[in-house]
Amino acid sequence: MLDVRRMQVLRAVVTSGSISAAARNLGYTPSAISQQLSTLEREVGVVLLERAGRGVRPTAAGSLLSEHAEVLSTQLAKAEAALADLKDGRTGRIAIRYFATAGAALVPPAVAALRRELPGIQVDLKLVEPDDPLPEVESGAADVAIVVFPRATPPAKGVELVHLLDDPYRAVLPKGHPLARKRVLGLADLADEQWVGNEWPPGPCQEIVLQACGAAGFAPNFVVESEDFQTAQGFVAAGLGVSLLPELALNSPHPGVVVRRVRNPTPLRVLYAAVAAHARDNPAVRTLLDALNSR
Template sequence: MLDVRRLQVLRAVVNSGSVSAAADNLGYTPSAVSQQLGVLEREAGLPLFEKAGRGIRPTEAGTMLAERARKLSEILTETEAELAERRAGRTGVLRVRFFQSAGIALIPPAVAGFRARCPDVRLDLGMREDGLLEQLVEGAADVAVFVVGREVPALSGIRVTHLIDEPYRLVLPEGHPLCAQDPVDLGSLAGESWVQESFTQGPCAESLQDAFAAAGITPNVTLEPDSPQAAQGFVAAGLGVSLIPRLGLDPVHPNVAVRSLRKPEPVRRIHVAVRESVARLSSTRILLETLSEVAG
């Protein structure tokens, strides 16, 4: 394989017209330049120079390689400049993954704020409910906004930080007796029927289970809908009450009432995970700052 550094020596000789002039320009000795040219000729398998009077001139192969060396030099210069821009976080792509309800009121304003500050960095956005951290571990994403249950995951090469504790809100059908209270004690809901998303497994389920245990009640879950919007619809129809994270209440169904909770107030712990390889980029830092500002 041709050596890029030797190609640049060849280019210097062709441009200057002599080995000695190229040696002066490069800071080498003439013998070192001649040695590099000899190795390059063996790599190329063709003579690169021929005698011309007292000097030398490039052969057709030597002229072609000198031109290619020029193009390679331009490519390397552009690459170094682009890498410097990426290190500074001014260009490139950040692949961001997030769960569904974060895409309602958290991610959109954060993206808008980020683009105002980093207009030349492209965000590759993707929404999914499962496997967010796996995407980072596999190198398929750079940043993930996800929900943590009882334990914060510790993964090699992944930096995890807390973003916000998002409170759950109690959603009641219009006319329910508890609509007159705000906040509502969680323990006072012992006799209710529940329309509750994500209660049996997953990080959200763990948070809810711990909250119900602290309130001393075991909820009678009659239906597990697959989205906050569906849960609101069933509550509006009078089929039960529900706890829905604040982000899942945009918009609020017109036929429900929303109340805060206490003793305890259940929360959904939202964290952000970043691959270590991009964590030091200024664009990553700005994205995390923007997410934190919006969440707050």
């Protein structure tokens, strides 16, 4: 197998026209250059240089190898530059997993900021719902996931949690509902109401609601189950019940509902970015986290 470094030495000799000139340019001794060339000629089995006055000139084989050495040098320079870009986070790929409300409110502006800052980064975006996006980070299949806490089990060892925001729940009532006259509701005010569920199958968001209702002394009577927050608003607007929805999901409330604050207690979900251990020091991931936290 040909040695790339020896081919580069040959290229330096051919372009400079002499061994002594190549030695000066490369910072070697003439004897070291001659030794490299002798070894290269033994490897290829042909003469590569011949005397020409006080200097040397390439044989046909020497010219051929010299031309290939130039191509290799160019490709190596490109490879080194590409590797430097990758190490510095200017290129590469980042895999992001999220749930629907985070996808609508948090992820798009953060990804836009990432693209402006690091346009060479490829972004792999995937909505994971109703499944939990955290396992993809724990397995290393994703770099970052937006996740909800509290939850029954902590993340796997090595997963870094970065706090993004606290997202309080609000009461969502049909327009004209008697409780709509109040600006702030006690959670116990909803104890005797029929309820519209908004997470099916049940997950951490519904568990937060159930725990808050339990603290207020009642268990909600779910008469309708829906799979997402927007559909739940439609059921509430139709008068089928009341619901509790996180504030992040109410940027565009249904025209047939009213939204009220609740207290005693106020249900709260906390949003984190879960970062895989392998991606913790990735500059692109840090840029993304900065953008998520700038909301």
